[in-house]
Amino acid sequence: MEEKIAELQAAAVAEIKAAGDMTALNDIRVKYLGKKGEFTAILRGMGNLSAEERPKVGKIVNVAKAAVEEAINAQAGELKAKELSARLASEKIDVTLPGRNVPQGHLHPLTLTMQRIKDIFVHMGFSVEEGPEIERDYFNFEALNLPKDHPARDMQDSFYITDEILMRSQTSPVQARTMQANEPNKPIRMIAPGRVYRRDEYDATHSPMFTQVEGLVIDKGISFADLKGTLELFLHQIFNENVGVRFRPSFFPFTEPSAEVDISCVMCHGEGCKVCKGTGWLEILGAGMVHPHVLEMSGYDPKVVSGFAFGLGVERIAMLSYGIDDLRLFYDNDVRFLQQF
């Protein structure tokens, strides 16, 4: 009897090990351990045994059943693991295929540059002022110490609407407007960003419309040294800490003294290249101490307060920041250009 049980167990274990999938394994379970299975049959046939042998054989059968059960579970575990790895293998994808992209929006590079400029000045306590783009000759020129027929008007050929109204050629008129809207001599720290218009042919460095930021600081005791410090700080932030800054005497009718401000060439770092025409310097903005006539004309007293003003071209700063060599790219609005920013 014992031998028969051992043979049965060995046969079952051999079949279990040979089972290739869960169905086969289940069939084996039924065949040996089911209600009509082989081991059940042995237990049922125990009636023929003596009372002494019965518990002994019963025990042997149960041990054998447990061993078969264990073998089934072990095989089941193995089969599951195999199945899983087969499934994972079959589910493999080409992860190098491109992802499903979503159309991205982009701000215009001039807006991005303008935001950086505004941020720097707003953090220094400047307010952002605006004015009309179609402006009176008075605010655009006369209130800035540029009477009619002044030769310096040649510096800016303007689009006129009437003899007295023009498309502003600079954002400087916002200076005069802000001063005139204020209590006399009230301190000012402002920038005026915006579009301006000049009768320039459209080419790689000129455009009939471009973007400017005008700045004005007025208070008691403002000096040319303050102008230098403020603009150096700005230029170091917008470019980098190491950029060289140079102030050259110049002439603007609305400031005295006046300066052109240069930075060391960002392309060649001052060595001299095509961009800086070999000089190592790039003209970046114009500035100066506000002319007493300008203060007087807008109700400020030059004996009480003084101030400085500056103006910079946003296109120029954007071109230097991004290495753009043709200004027309800004206004062509080719999406292949716009989507790079």
Added chain:
Amino acid sequence: MQVSIKWLNDYIKFNETAEELADKYTMSGVPVENVIRADEGLEKVVTGRIEKLEAHPDSDHLQICQMNVGESELVQIITGAQNVAEGQIVPVAMVGAHLPNGLHIKKGKLRGLPSNGMLCSAEELKMDLTKLTDEEKDGIYILPADTPVGVPAKDVLGLDDVVLEFELTANRADCFSVVGLVREAAVLTGNEPHYPEITVKEDDEAKAADMIKIGIDSDLCDRFAARVIKNVKVGPSPEWMQQRLEGAGIRAINNVVDVTNFVMVELGQPMHAYDYDEIAGHSLTARLAKEGENLHTLDDSSRIAKGTELVIADAEKPAGLAGVMGGLESEVTEKTTTIVLEAASFNGASIRRTSRACGLHSEASGRFERGVDVTAIPRALDRACQLMQEMGACTVTQGMVDVYPTQKEQTEIHYTAEQINARLGTQLSAAKMMEILTSLGFSVQTEGEGFVAQVPSWRGDCTCMEDLSEEISRIYGFDNIAPTLPWGAVMQGKQSPRQDFIDKIKEVLVGLGMTEELSFSFTNTDLLDKMLVPADSKLRQAVPIMNPLTDDYPLVRTSLLTSIMENAVRNFSRKNMDLRLFDVAPVFFPKALPVTEQPDEVVKLVGLMTGRRNMVGWNQTNDMIDFYDMKGLVEELLASLSISKYTVEAGEHFALHPGKTALFKKGREVIATLGELHPQAAENFGIKQKVYLFEMDVEVLMKYTAKNFHFDSLPKFPATSRDLAIVVDKDTEASKIEQVITKNGGKHFKSVTLFDVYTGEHVAEGKKSLAFNLQFQSKDKTLTDEEADTAFHNILKAVEKQFGAELRA
């Protein structure tokens, strides 16, 4: 203004190179734009004698030259030139030379024989070919036989001069002269200048005052003076003078013209020479032209006077446009024997107007516009006579005729050292300031606590303390002023709410996949036509520009739609077919036409979508953007701007498809218009694909944006959901049904979402099926089925009643 170093050296010597001097000028406010070297590239070009010339054994056109270039051994050079002969002296480019035309001279072999240099032609040396004979231009440039051998070729070719090209600012009239630039150079280099000594011998007995009458009949002329020279021999001017003029960019013509030009550049005073015998009545008057008078100028063109031009007239007619251009009749010719030399000072603004109106800009008009030194006029006349006399080309009559009605007053500026230091942020001593001003020609005296500076006659631009601060700072050096930061009351840095709002709009649209464009504020009628703008539309009333750059864009835009369409078309032409663009910018509406006051500026927002909905990709569908993509975008934008509770209805817009135009409204006010570009407009622009546009007014949006944002607390009890599928007439607007649902949903109604629209099988002709999901929710409890059912039935009853809707089986 340009001037050669040689001319400067006539009056001042300095050790600085041209580049160093240029830098000093630039850094003191007299900007040098370019340093032009005629000897550029001629560093290794020397003179050499052809000692021996042989034919090349392996060539029928090459020759072997043995050149003496002043070294111990001869140098062998192979040349292809045919105009060379033994004994000639020619320019030789030695090995290592880098010629102006970019040619690099290296050791080489020609047909097997070594060649160690190159013989040069005039062109290769960048000589002025217009001054050479054809013989000199062709082949190798043969130097005179007495030319020394082995010296730099630039020295013997007159290519050793350096020209400084200035880009002077409008205030520095004084620097439009060699003398003015020498004065600056003296201050900048610390060297002593030696100005020309001006003396004139009146060696003719005739008296100028007897010969010519001078008059001023206009307040646009401050001073008018003349001298008369006789026995004039018109001919070429001496070589040195031609060279100086050439360096200044002025062509030599004849001794008379050259002298007037020379004096103009040297002293800054423009002059004019008249043929005395051609002056009617022997009188010259500065007066306004009479309207209709003929102005016949040197360039042989005639203009009809408007009456605003200042002219110099003889007894009969204008003899020249004052300060701009002389007249043709009284031009000095070879036959001229007696000359009236005129020097004057005219009103700068008037000269500027005339020269612009006539399109005539000259060296003279430029100087008059900036203002000449009125006190220096007699010196200029004397200088011109002196130069003519030194050439032996005339006799000078007695005296000068000078009309100078109002003596120019000496300008005085009062200042204190404290004022100047406060303005500059410096601590300069009063003595240092005085030293700088004195060096510039000011005379400074103490006056109580402060000082008074007498402004030199040539510095008409200096009128106030601030001007002195500039003079002091530019000579002291801007670089020497230590930077500081302004201090004072802390000020709040901020933008206006509108600027913040515009930034927000841009940020939201970028987040929604839209790209910002920037376009010019100009437009034209053709664009308005293409956009189907009706004839009576306000958009047709655009502000015209008096002087547009080209006739293509003569108007200031009234709509951004034309601009964004232009950009779309440009992109299409470059095969960029998938576009999502927006633009925020002002448009301009005149208060009346013709314009008398500033127009209204209205900030608009437009958007454009066209092309594929998804990115191109193996896993993306190729669906095209449709009306509802654009509408969804507008809805998202409005939601992000906290604008809610608007209505949407079908509407009309001239540029949009009449069946695909939606108006977003708050009450009666339109806050957004969107739709498909009208097929006719698309055809006009040559567009084949569907384009969707929206337009909004930023001020209007701002009006409806919620000022304060409060969050909604999250619900504690679950919502109950019911689906309502109804069949209605096809034309029924879904938004109207949604309004009725919302209105009749009861107190627990939460939201309605249209999730299906169906026509076709099982739905009768002329009908459509709409399926809405309805959500009901209470803040206080979980709703019972009965409560939800009641609300649902109320809604159903309402839509049945109002739209004849039938519950879909």
